[in-house]
Amino acid sequence: MTRSSSTSLNDVDAINPTSKLPLYQQIYDILHKNIMQGKWKPDFMIPPESELIEQYKVSRITVRTVLDMLAKEGLVRRERGRGTFVSGLSLEHALTHIISFTEDMRTRGFEAHTRMIAAGLMPANAYIASKLGIAEGEELVHLDRLRIASDTPMCVENSYLVHRYCPGILKYDFSRHSLREVKAREYNLKWASARQTMQAILATPELAEQLSIPRKAPLLFIERVSFSQNNLPVEFLQAYYRADRYTMYCELKGSN
Secondary structure: OOOOHHHHHHHOOOOOOOOOOOHHHHHHHHHHHHHHOOOOOOOOEOOOHHHHHHHHOOOHHHHHHHHHHHHHOOOEEEEOOOEEEEOOOOEEEEOOOOOOHHHHHHHHOOOEEEEEEEEEEEEOOHHHHHHHOOOOOOEEEEEEEEEEEOOEEEEEEEEEEEHHHOOOHHHOOOOOOOHHHHHHHHHOOOEEEEEEEEEEEEOOHHHHHHHOOOOOOEEEEEEEEEEEOOOOEEEEEEEEEEOOOEEEEOOOOOOO
């Protein structure tokens, strides 16, 4: 739901006329902070250009430059005839390091939450067994979790862990405890490497409901096998990321 922009200017910081930073950069920093710190929630209507011009005593070109910068970052969307609105949370995620969802959100300044969908023991089917290099039917720990950032559902993670490497791990409530921290502290399991694949899929009705998105909305689907410091394949992960909230990227180097 949109909010009236007429009250938002009371919350906007003033620019510093003696600063060496150009005016457009100062205004950008102010609006960017209000969005990233959650002062302006998704679908909040940013003050119209005329109000920003009056507030900061700058030209229309300066204001449009700032809004263009925010739009290019995906932080706002501009709707013809209506105005400029804060977009939903959108994050870039590097494909170069193994990092947990909680750690990732903490480094970005967001509050991460986990909602348990399911937890229990199950026998490995042929597909998962082949991924983990174990016998079909071996006992696995299955954790199905909804990962949330700043009240926005971001992804669903299905984790399958070889139970003999972490016996009794289900005694922990992983809506409150970090799975990675428990594995490291209680079972001396630390991820040294991983192999993963990624593809685009469409949300099933169940995933759409869990992630609060339309049916058949695009998802980024990742399958990952994580190896311990002893090079043991311990976890098989299937993760479903909202494509409107996540951008995956990697850095490539040219050959000599």
